Amino acid sequence: MASPKIKLSIRDLVIKFKLRGQVLTAIREASLDIYEGESLAIVGESGSGKSVFTKSFMGLLDGNGWIDSGSITYEGEDIARFKTEKEWLKIRGKKIAMVFQDPMTSLNPLKTVGKQVQEAVELHQGLKKEEAKRLTIEILDDVGIPDSESRYKQFPHEFSGGMRQRVVIAIAIACNPHLLICDEPTTALDVTIQAQILNLLKNLKEKYSLTTIYITHDLGVVANVADRIAVMYAGDIVEIGNSEEVFYNAQHPYTWALLSSLPQLGVKGEPLHSIKGTPPNLFYEVKGDAFAPRNPKALKIDFVEKPPYFEVSPTHKAKTWILDPRAPKVDPPASIKILRDQWGGRKNA
């Protein structure tokens, strides 16, 4: 199989923020390749840096944040070095578009829905007035807004949450991007609408041949949409692999902990699993494996030295000393074993 083309390549990215006079390192030398046409999910708990990581691809970091070192290569150009708005305007919308979390606040309340989508159409597709309007209505149709012609003239407050998220998606699509970043696209929606929106995103990905990145802490969403999964913890990607590999053959103790927290994997009658402790304070330098203090089975070296990536398969790697050939054997939790057995069964079948 020919290796797929790399769309976006992030190398040793370090992002820092200045907060109340202190410097916080939000992303600690994270590296990631995103392949053309794939659907990648970045999972991790709140504050792990998922959003910051992807925002940096569009130059949307808050004013007190900056890329300290590392590179983000898009079509041969290191966009991490972009400084001016003019440079970023080549990327924003045109190449990379974003769907945000909260559809209730993501739209301008005083502009009609149609105008807000049309703004993107006019900007990125070089169309004017009537033509732009026609395409806008077409896109509204595409994202599943019924009666789009009359909806075009309505204001956001006349739309329900799910419908507004469709509009937000329509805006992203209207930019005609190559890469679509969905930052927790379903978190603010109720469960039935979640499924609809995920389906919509999947269909649009096919129709417009998009590369998509999902940011989420909802493993249910991940299972639904992702080809590959990157697990993020304390500003670094600790494990990455194909969806099945990460779900059924997880290697990093943090991934174990995340998966064990799935209610579906719990034993009836027993309390649900939760990860003890809190993520490390990123105001201080993190030594060794960032997850070690919360990991009951941590090795001594975990506290001393940062683990490199160990390859599990050509597509699957994890940053944990457990995978070092010299490391003592560490047993994964029972629920992970069950998953592995299931996978083994599948593979053999």
Add this chain to the structure above:
Amino acid sequence: MLKYSIKRLLQSLVTLFIIITIVFLLMRLMPEEGYFGDEFDKLDVAQREAILASMGLRDPIHIQLGNFYKDLFSGDLGTSIIYRPKVPITEIIADKLPYSLYFGLVAMGISLLAGIPLGALMARSKNKLWDKLGTGYIVFINAVPAAVYFLFLQLYVTDIFKLPILFRPDKPVSWILPAISMALGSTAHYAMWMRRYMVDEINKDYVRLARAKGLRNQTIMLKHVFRNAFVPMAQYLPTSLLFTIAGSIYIESLYSIPGMGGLLVDVIQRQDNSLVQALVLIFSSIGIFGLFLGDILMAIFDPRINLQKKEGAR
């Protein structure tokens, strides 16, 4: 929209009717020498009663009220008694209003043209130089009593630029300083609120989305942020209009401008009952009209204001 406007207008008229009636009734409680002017001491009780009766003030109260409204609808506000005896009140106001209106409108224009861009500029450069300078100005205007910088302007600026110290209708240069002085306070006011609303809007999610869409920062500021921040500003405009008509007591006396400023205080002190009544009536109608206008403006600018809903919608 039209239905809402009409409903709001009717509400305003009812409010106005209540205010006028209350003011009229309150005025009946005022000491009666207010109707005689200087002659009060020269008249005996029978003469006073005769005059009061001839003015209709001895009629039953509902008849008085009816007569009052009848005159009102024919545009007759009565005559002044003490301030300028026997002169129709409409004439007094017609004399004075143009000055106040002129200065008020010019000051309002200046403060809108200066204050709103200043506020927008401050919001855009939040915590940077312009913001700090602007904040300094706003704090200064709010902290220092107006009298101080008004006097300062009159004393020194007239000297530096060789401007006349007092107002003279035939000399346009003498109109500059009073107008600017009047604008200083409201400029700070507009700038402060504009900055606040802009900062509010800039931090909203839709601005982030607009950026992600690839819009230029300038476009976002102009087409999204500025416009949305201006909506709540719209509600201040009519009230400012009211202040222009009431005139500025201090500025007008400082530059001896024959405007409306201080007229109400003056006639209350001198117990010119009919003039007090007329002025309160005028000011409250303008005030209510201002509020009405503010509501209509808001409804025009903000589609979220639901005009169809019956209860609680406003």
